[in-house]
Amino acid sequence: xxxxxxxxxxxxxxxxxxxxxxxxxxxxxxxxxxxxxxxxxxxxxxxxxxxxxxxxxxxxxxxxxxxxxxxxxxxxxxxxxxxxxxxxxxxxxxxxxxxxxxxxxxxxxxxxxxxxxxxxxxxxxxxxxxxxxxxxxxxxxxxxxxxxxxxxxxxxxxxxxxxxxxxxxxxxxxxxxxxxxxxxxxxxxxxxxxxxxxxxxxxxxxxxx
Amino acid sequence: xxxxxxxxxxxxxxxxxxxxxxxxxxxxxxxxxxxxxxxxxxxxxxxxxxxxxxxxxxxxxxxxxxxxxxxxxxxxxxxxxxxxxxxxxxxxxxxxxxxxxxxxxxxxxxxxxxxxxxxxxxxxxxxxxxxxxxxxxxxxxxxxxxxxxxxxxxxxxxxxxxxxxxxxxxxxxxxxxxxxxxxxxxxxxxxxxxxxxxxxxxxxxxxxxxxxxxxxxxxxxxxxxxxxxxxxxxxxxxxxxxxxxxxxxxxxxxxxxxxxxxxxxxxxxxxxxxx
Numbered sequence: 001x002x003x004x005x006x007x008x009x010x011x012x013x014x015x016x017x018x019x020x021x022x023x024x025x026x027x028x029x030x031x032x033x034x035x036x037x038x039x040x041x042x043x044x045x046x047x048x049x050x051x052x053x054x055x056x057x058x059x060x061x062x063x064x065x066x067x068x069x070x071x072x073x074x075x076x077x078x079x080x081x082x083x084x085x086x087x088x089x090x091x092x093x094x095x096x097x098x099x100x101x102x103x104x105x106x107x108x109x110x111x112x113x114x115x116x117x118x119x120x121x122x123x124x125x126x127x128x129x130x131x132x133x134x135x136x137x138x139x140x141x142x143x144x145x146x147x148x149x150x151x152x153x154x155x156x157x158x159x160x161x162x163x164x165x166x167x168x169x170x171x172x173x174x175x176x177x178x179x180x181x182x183x184x185x186x187x188x189x190x191x192x193x194x195x196x197x198x199x200x201x202x203x204x205x206x207x208x209x
Numbered sequence: 210x211x212x213x214x215x216x217x218x219x220x221x222x223x224x225x226x227x228x229x230x231x232x233x234x235x236x237x238x239x240x241x242x243x244x245x246x247x248x249x250x251x252x253x254x255x256x257x258x259x260x261x262x263x264x265x266x267x268x269x270x271x272x273x274x275x276x277x278x279x280x281x282x283x284x285x286x287x288x289x290x291x292x293x294x295x296x297x298x299x300x301x302x303x304x305x306x307x308x309x310x311x312x313x314x315x316x317x318x319x320x321x322x323x324x325x326x327x328x329x330x331x332x333x334x335x336x337x338x339x340x341x342x343x344x345x346x347x348x349x350x351x352x353x354x355x356x357x358x359x360x361x362x363x364x365x366x367x368x369x370x371x372x373x374x375x376x377x378x379x380x381x382x383x384x385x386x387x388x389x390x391x392x393x394x395x396x397x398x399x400x401x402x403x404x405x406x407x408x409x410x411x412x413x414x415x416x417x418x419x420x421x422x423x424x425x426x427x428x429x430x431x432x433x434x435x436x437x438x439x440x441x442x443x444x445x446x447x448x449x450x451x452x453x454x455x456x457x458x459x460x461x462x463x464x465x466x467x468x469x470x471x472x473x474x475x476x477x478x479x480x481x482x483x484x
Contacts, residue, residue: 027232121307121453122226122267122314128459157267157297161307161456164300168463172470185257194263196292 069114086110245323264289304460305343308453315447325357363387383445
């Protein structure tokens with residue numbers, strides 16, 4: 001990242017600083033970072049100002065929803081306040097982006113709860129580091145109408161551990177705990193499928209419509 | 210330099226863990242019999258069309274083909290050999306297996322022959338898979354792993370003076386790595402007493418085969434005491450707390466409260482025992 005010259009004083013030049021800031025973003029390599037920085041440099045000042053303000057605004061105004069823990073500009077969030085949504089089911093996801101993914105399917109009409117992670121002991125993340133107490137508080141609330149919790153953690157080892165752990169915690173509350181089905185992805189090839197996936201797909205096979 | 214280093218190697222391995230690398234790639238930590246622990250790059254593993262993703266999940270025994278890269282090898286093919294399905298369906302077994310993986314990860318070094326560790330881990334996973342008591346599997350695994358890693362705890366003679374230690378009057382220290390006789394205990398302020406029946410089980414587990422160890426009947430209280438001793442020892446060797454050990458306990462506590470809720474419904478006494 002030294003294709004542009006640094007000022008002799010040793011402090012990074014404004015361009016270097018911008019390139020490095022872009023480089024820290026996910027999915028941005030050194031070349032893309034340079035391209036973005038020089039684009040900003042050439043762009044009209046209003047465009048740069050819009051970007052800077054949008055960045056500051058998002059940091060200032062986005063908070064966690066007091067109920068579902070999703071990212072929102074007002075707490076409680078729109079989904080939690082939406083009276084047309086089914087209050088008897090909560091879909092538990094790992095990350096805020098997973099809420100967007102489930103919403104795109106239009107298959108879930110209930111509420112959400114974002115854990116902000118998954119139980120992963122090798123990364124030093126235990127149940128106490130997730131928003132599990134907040135979920136329990138919602139379910140123990142005397143006004144709760146929730147009868148089903150759909151655990152939509154990722155179908156990997158950490159996701160399975162998290163879903164089974166939640167199952168153990170929530171069943172004593174008299175709540176039905178379900179897990180997303182797991183099988184072959186669209187466009188998959190049986191020859192390359194792993195045994196766990198193929199086994200579950202076989203186990204949860206369905207009648208041909 | 211053609212011919213000196215083969216460009217690809219084929220090996221079997223147990224997947225210990227993984228971490229993200231960029232947007233779609235992963236660094237996968239493998240335990241191999243001949244090269245010990247190795248970090249390898251698996252490209253495109255996070256894409257939904259990845260043909261290798263399911264084969265490189267932690268807790269899978271896998272055949273891999275590795276291409277030599279500049280800093281890390283790259284996985285070019287992966288085929289799961291054993292994926293321990295029963296182990297993934299039960300929280301006690303799964304959390305135990307996660308602990309075994311973390312323990313191996315902490316106590317092994319990279320690029321060193323690890324055949325004994327590999328065989329111990331494979332055997333422990335198979336035993337957990339077939340439903341052996343998780344406490345029995347874990348304790349015997351911890352003792353054997355410490356042994357082959359050069360941290361064999363001493364349960365028969367005093368670690369300070371070498372005198373035989375009477376099981377009825379023994380102290381022990383995780384820091385010193387074993388039992389202490391009454392004379393030496395004073396010089397080890399960190400030492401604590403060790404119950405005779407706990408010490409007898411530790412001696413038996415260390416000296417007997419797994420099959421003989423499995424015949425020893427333990428109540429829940431004794432299992433708890435053994436677990437505390439072994440966790441102290443492991444923490445002292447690994448020089449840190451193992452997060453997965455805490456998760457094993459959290460899972461067990463949740464199970465106790467679940468069965469308590471069920472029993473309360475039936476107004477029956479709670480039985481807190483393993484399996």
